Amino acid sequence: MKLKWRIFLLSLAFIMVAVAVTAIAILQVNFTSAVETERESAAAYHSYFSSSVKSRMMYMRMTGDVAVLENERAESIFSDIALDFGSFGDASALLITDNGNATVGAGGETGLIEIKRLPVLSSLEKDKCTTVIYDVGDKTILLGASPFSAEGRDLFVLSAHDITDTYASFDRTFRLTGAVSIGFALVISLVLFAFTALILHPVSRLNGSLCRIASGEYSSRVSEKGSVEIRSIAKNINAMAAAVEEKVIRLEAIAEGRKRYVDSLAHEMKTPLTSILGYGDLLRLKRRVSDEERLEYSTVIVDEAKRLKSLSSKLLELACADSAELEMRPVVLRELFSDISAALAPVFEHSGITLVISKSEGVIAADRELFLSLLLNLCDNARKASKSGDVVELSGSIKGDLIEIKVSDRGIGMSPDVLKRVTEPFFMADKARSRKSGGAGLGLSLCAEIASRHGAEMKIASTLGKGTEVTLTVSAVKGERI
Amino acid sequence: MARIIIVEDDENIANTIKATISMVGYSGDICEDGLLAVDAVKSGRYDLVLLDVMLPGLDGFEVMERIKATGVPVIFLTARQNVLDKVNGLRLGAEDYIVKPFEPLELLARIEVVLRRQNKLSDTMVYGDLCADVSKHTVTKCGKRISLTPKEFDLFVYFLKNIDIAIPRERLLSAVWGFEFEGESRTVDIHIQQIRKKLSLQKALVTIPKLGYRLDSFEEGRDEA
Numbered sequence: 105m106k107l108k109w110r111i112f113l114l115s116l117a118f119i120m121v122a123v124a125v126t127a128i129a130i131l132q133v134n135f136t137s138a139v140e141t142e143r144e145s146a147a148a149y150h151s152y153f154s155s156s157v158k159s160r161m162m163y164m165r166m167t168g169d170v171a172v173l174e175n176e177r178a179e180s181i182f183s184d185i186a187l188d189f190g191s192f193g194d195a196s197a198l199l200i201t202d203n204g205n206a207t208v209g210a211g212g213e214t215g216l217i218e219i220k221r222l223p224v225l226s227s228l229e230k231d232k233c234t235t236v237i238y239d240v241g242d243k244t245i246l247l248g249a250s251p252f253s254a255e256g257r258d259l260f261v262l263s264a265h266d267i268t269d270t271y272a273s274f275d276r277t278f279r280l281t282g283a284v285s286i287g288f289a290l291v292i293s294l295v296l297f298a299f300t301a302l303i304l305h306p307v308s309r310l311n312g313s314l315c316r317i318a319s320g321e322y323s324s325r326v327s328e329k330g331s332v333e334i335r336s337i338a339k340n341i342n343a344m345a346a347a348v349e350e351k352v353i354r355l356e357a358i359a360e361g362r363k364r365y366v367d368s369l370a371h372e373m374k375t376p377l378t379s380i381l382g383y384g385d386l387l388r389l390k391r392r393v394s395d396e397e398r399l400e401y402s403t404v405i406v407d408e409a410k411r412l413k414s415l416s417s418k419l420l421e422l423a424c425a426d427s428a429e430l431e432m433r434p435v436v437l438r439e440l441f442s443d444i445s446a447a448l449a450p451v452f453e454h455s456g457i458t459l460v461i462s463k464s465e466g467v468i469a470a471d472r473e474l475f476l477s478l479l480l481n482l483c484d485n486a487r488k489a490s491k492s493g494d495v496v497e498l499s500g501s502i503k504g505d506l507i508e509i510k511v512s513d514r515g516i517g518m519s520p521d522v523l524k525r526v527t528e529p530f531f532m533a534d535k536a537r538s539r540k541s542g543g544a545g546l547g548l549s550l551c552a553e554i555a556s557r558h559g560a561e562m563k564i565a566s567t568l569g570k571g572t573e574v575t576l577t578v579s580a581v582k583g584e585r586i
Numbered sequence: 587m588a589r590i591i592i593v594e595d596d597e598n599i600a601n602t603i604k605a606t607i608s609m610v611g612y613s614g615d616i617c618e619d620g621l622l623a624v625d626a627v628k629s630g631r632y633d634l635v636l637l638d639v640m641l642p643g644l645d646g647f648e649v650m651e652r653i654k655a656t657g658v659p660v661i662f663l664t665a666r667q668n669v670l671d672k673v674n675g676l677r678l679g680a681e682d683y684i685v686k687p688f689e690p691l692e693l694l695a696r697i698e699v700v701l702r703r704q705n706k707l708s709d710t711m712v713y714g715d716l717c718a719d720v721s722k723h724t725v726t727k728c729g730k731r732i733s734l735t736p737k738e739f740d741l742f743v744y745f746l747k748n749i750d751i752a753i754p755r756e757r758l759l760s761a762v763w764g765f766e767f768e769g770e771s772r773t774v775d776i777h778i779q780q781i782r783k784k785l786s787l788q789k790a791l792v793t794i795p796k797l798g799y800r801l802d803s804f805e806e807g808r809d810e811a
Contacts, residue, residue, distance in 0.1 A: 367666065371640070374665040375596050378687040382602030385690045390609060391750040391800060397605070404598045 107307075111300045116293035123285035131281060135274045139237070139246075142267050145194065146248035147233035153189055153198075153261055154252045160185060161254050178255045183209035189263070190214075196245075197264040201225075208259060216240050216264040222249050225260050237267070244268045306330040310338060317341075322349035361528075368530030372415055372545070376408035418546040421477075422529070425553045430471040434581045437500040437507070438464040440472070444479055444498065451484070456492030459483065463499040466507040467581040470558055478554040481547050482511040482574050489515030489572060507580045512573040518566040526564065527552040587611045588633040588706050590697070593623040593649065594663065595641055599686070603636060603663075606690040607697065609751055620644030627653045633706045634697065637680075639664040639671065650678045659700050663688075691748070691757055698747060711746045714804045716785060718743055725785070732784055737762055741774075742781050745791065745801035752800040774798075 160181055164173055173181070182200050190198045190211020197212035203225055219225075221236045228234050233250045246265040251258060306329070313326040325345060326338040383401040387393060393401075441464045452459050468475075479498070486496040490513045500509045518526065525531045530545040555562040555576060566572040590607055594600040595618045604614040615632075617623040620643040627635055635653065637660050639646035650660055661682045662675040672683045681700045684693060701707050702720075709721045715728045723739055725732045734742065740762045745753070755771035763773070778799055782788050792800045 370667070371665040374686045375599065378665075379596070379598035379602050381687045382599070382606060382690055386602070386605055386609070388797075389690070389752040391752070391802065400601075401605070404601070408598060 108297060108300045108304055112293055112297040115296045116289060119289040119292050120286065123289055124282070127281040127285050131274070131278055134277075135270075138270050138274070139267070142246050142265065142270060143233075143235045143248075146235055146246055146263065146265055147250075149195060149263060149265075150233040150248055150250040150261060153185075153263070154250070156189075157182075157185055157252065157254055173255055178257075179208060182254075182259075185209060187211040194265050195263045196266045199262045201260050201262065202257065203260070213264070216243070216245050216266075217247060217262050219262065221247060222262075225249070225251070228260070242268070244271045306334040310334065310341065314341060317345050317348075322352050365529050368545075369419075372530055373412065376411045376415075379408045380405050380412075415546075418550065422546060422550050422553060425474060425550060425557060428474075430474065430557060432469045432471060434467045435470045435472050435475065436467050437509070440464075440476065440479070441498060441500065443476060444483060447480060448483055448487070452487060452496070455487055455490075457487050457490050458495045459487075460495055460497045461499070462497055463501050465500055466502045468507055468578045469581050470578070474554050475558065478551050478576075479509070479511070481551050485547060486511055486513035486515065486572065486574075489513050489517070491515065502580060503577075505580055505582075507578050509576040509578065510573060512571065514571040517568045517570050517572055519568045523564060523566050587613060588701050589631060590614045590634045590636060591617055591623065591626055591632045592636045593617045593620070593641065593646070594636070594638040595619070596638075599638075602690075603693065606693055609690075610694055610698075610748060612697070618642070620646070620649045623649055624652045627656055627658055630656070632658055633704070634658065634700060635660045636697075637662050639666060639675070647674060647678060650675070650680060654679055659704055661696060661700060691751070691753065694748065695761060711743070713746055713749075713801075714806075718746060727785070734781070734784060738777055738781055738784070741777050742785065745799070749801050749803050752794045752797055754798040756798075758798060 161173065161178070164177065164181060165171065168177070186198050186200050186209030188211065189195060192198075195212065197214045197216050198210065199207060199214055199217050199219075200209040201207050201219075218238065218240070221238050222228075222234065228249060228251050230251055233248045235246055235248045237244065237246050239245070244267050246267045247262060248265065249260060249262045251260050253259065310326055313324065316324045317326075322345060326341045328335050328338045328342065330338070383405050387398065387401050441461050445459060445461060448459055483496060483498060490496060494514055496511070496513045498509075498511055500507055502508075527548045529549040531549075532545040552562055558578060561575075561577040563575045563577075564572065565575070590612050592600050592603050592607075592614050594603065594616065597618075600616040600618070604616060607614045615626070617626055618641075620641040622643070623635070623637070623641075624644065626632070635658055637646045637649060639662060641649070644652075646662060646664070650662075653660070659681045660679070661684060662680050663684050663686060664671060664675075665686045667685050675683045681703070682696050684696060698707070709719055711718045711720070717726045718724070718739075719726075720743060723736070725734055725739065725742065741758065744758065744761050755774045758774050759771065778791065778793075782791050787801070790802050790804070792802060794800055
C-alpha cells in the first residue's frame with residue numbers, strides 16, 4: 105500500500121476513535137444526569153404525595169373529629185387522592201397498594217405500572233423512593249415506589265413517569281454527534297492526506313529520477329531541492345550516480361580496449377595465415393609448379409610462419425610480464441648499462457648507429473631480466489627510428505629519491521596522434537616497415553607493462569622529424585650510491 | 587579472360603591471390619593503396635575488384651562508395667569476422683564478402699559466381715572435341731549430344747573451370763552437392779567413373795591419391811588409344 109494511503113487510513117481511524125470516545129463519554133455523563141434528574145423529580149413527587157395524604161387525613165380527622173378514620177372513609181380518601189395524583193405533575197399513573205396484591209387506590213394509565221419490575225415491596229427502604237426504568241410498548245417508563253403509613257396501615261405508593269422524551273432526545277443527540285464526528289474525522293483526514301502528499305511529493309520525484317538512473321541513464325541527475333532531508337538524500341543519490349557513471353565509463357573503456365585487442369590479435373594472426381594457407385594450397389593443388397614458384401611460395405610460407413612465431417612469443421612475454429612474480433633485487437645501473445651495450449653492439453654497428461651511455465648513477469630495485477628486456481626494447485626502438493650515423497643516448501641520473509633513466513634519439517620522431525596510441529597493443533605507426541622487421545606492434549605495450557609492474561613511470565616525448573625521448577622514473581635504493 | 591584488380595596492402599597476401607587467380611587464367615593487378623585503387627577502377631580496365639577493408643590511404647568501405655558508380659563488381663576481403671562489417675559491405679553494394687584466411691579454391695568459386703552473374707564468362711566451354719553449354723546444360727562431342735545426369739554435368743563443368751588443379755573430394759562434394767550434403771566421398775568416385783566412361787576421359791581425369799581428382803589440360807590424341 106502506498107505510504108500516503110497508509111497515513112490517510114491510519115489517521116482517519118485514530119481520529120474517529122478519539123472523537124467517538126470523547127463524544128460518547130460526554131453524552132453518557134449528560135444522559136446519566138438527565139435520568140438522575142428524572143429520579144429526583146419522582147422522589148419529590150412521592151414525598152409531596154405522602155405529605156398530601158397526611159395532611160388530607162389530618163384534615164379529615166379534624167373535620168370528622170375522630171382520632172382514627174374508619175376504614176371505608178380512609179379507603180375512599182386514598183382512591184380520591186390516587187385519582188387526583190394519577191395525572192398530576194409529570195406522572196402518568198399512580199397506584200396505592202397494601203402489599204402488591206390489593207389495590208387501595210388508582211389513577212391515570214395504571215397499565216403502565218408493572219409491579220413485578222420492582223423488588224419485593226416489603227423490602228423497600230422507608231422514606232426513600234426506589235426507582236426502576238423499563239419499556240412498555242414504545243414508551244420508556246420510570247417507576248417510583250415508596251412505602252408510607254396512614255391511619256395505622258402500611259401502604260405503598262407506586263407512580264409511573266413517562267421519560268420517553270429524555271431517551272429520545274439522548275438518541276437524537278447521539279446520532280447527531282456521531283454524524284458530526286465522522287464528518288470532522290473525514291475532513292481532518294483529507295487535510296492530513298493532502299499534507300502528506302505534499303510532504304511525500306519530493307520522495308516520488310526522487311523515485312522518478314532514481315528509476316531513470318536505474319534504467320541505465322547514468323548521466324541523469326536528481327534535482328537537489330526541497331527540505332534538508334530530501335536535499336541530503338538527493339545529494340547522496342547524485343554522488344552515487346556519479347560514481348556508477350564513472351565506473352561504467354571505465355568498464356566500457358576496458359571492454360572497448362579488450363575488444364580492440366582481440367580484433368587486432370585476430371587480424372595479426374589471420375594475415376600471415378592467409379598467405380600460408382593460400383600458398384600451401386597452391387603447392388598442393390597446382391599441377392605444374394615451376395622451381396621459382398616453389399621457392400617463392402615456400403619462402404613466403406616460412407616467413408609468415410616466423411611472423412606467427414614471433415607474435416606468439418611476444419604475446420607470451422606480455423602475459424608473463426603481466427602475471428609473473430618479480431624477483432626484485434638491487435640492480436646497479438652501471439652494470440645493467442654495460443650489459444645492454446654489449447648485447448646491442450652488433451646490431452647498432454650493423455646499422456651504423458652509435459649507442460652512447462652518458463651517465464650511469466645509482467641503484468634501483470628491479471627484476472633484472474625484465475628490466476633489461478625493457479631497456480633493450482627501448483634502445484632497439486630508438487635504433488629503428490634512427491638512420492646511419494645517428495647517435496642514441498642512454499643515461500641514468502639520480503634526482504632526489506628517484507632515478508631517471510632516459511633513452512633518446514634524433515630519429516624520425518612521432519606525431520602527437522601516433523604518440524597517443526603508441527603503447528596500445530598491436531599499434532604500428534608504419535605497418536609495412538614494422539612487418540618487414542618482424543614486429544607485431546607489441547614492443548611498447550610490453551615496455552609499458554614491465555614499467556608499471558616496477559612502479560616506474562614511463563613518459564614518451566617526441567617531435568616528428570626531431571627525435572624521441574623516453575623517460576623512466578624509478579625509485580632509488582638508498583645507501584647504495586655507486 | 588577477366589581482369590581483376592587486387593586491392594590489398596599485405597604484399598604476401600596480394601601475391602597469393604594473384605597466383606591463385608592466374609591458375610584459372612584471370613589476369614590480376616595489385617594495388618596497395620585505397621586512393622590509387624579508386625583511380626585504377628575508374629579507368630575501366632577491370633571486370634572485378636577484390637577489396638581489402640583495412641587499407642592505407644582510404645579504407646575499403648570508402649573505396650567502395652567512390653567506385654559504386656562505375657558498376658564494377660566488388661568482393662570484400664577482410665580479416666574481420668564481424669557481422670556488422672559484413673552487412674555494411676553488402677549494403678554498400680558488394681557482391682560478396684570473404685573472410686581471411688580463405689582457401690584458394692573457395693576464392694576462385696566465389697569469383698566465378700560473380701563473373702558469371704555479370705556475364706563476363708562465356709556460356710560454352712570447350713575441351714578438345716567436347717563442348718559444354720552451361721546455360722543449356724548440354725555436352726556435345728563432335729557436335730553429337732551426350733546425355734549426362736545433372737550431377738555428372740555439374741561435376742564435369744567444375745573440372746572444366748579448374749583445369750590442371752587438383753580438387754579435393756570434399757570440395758567437389760560441397761561444390762556440386764552443396765554444403766548440406768553429408769554423403770560419402772564414394773558418391774564422388776562413382777560419378778567420376780561415369781564421366782570418364784561417357785566422355786572418354788580415362789586418362790585426362792586423373793586420380794590424385796589421398797586427395798581427389800584433376801582434369802589435365804587437353805592434349806591431342808591422348809585418350810584416343
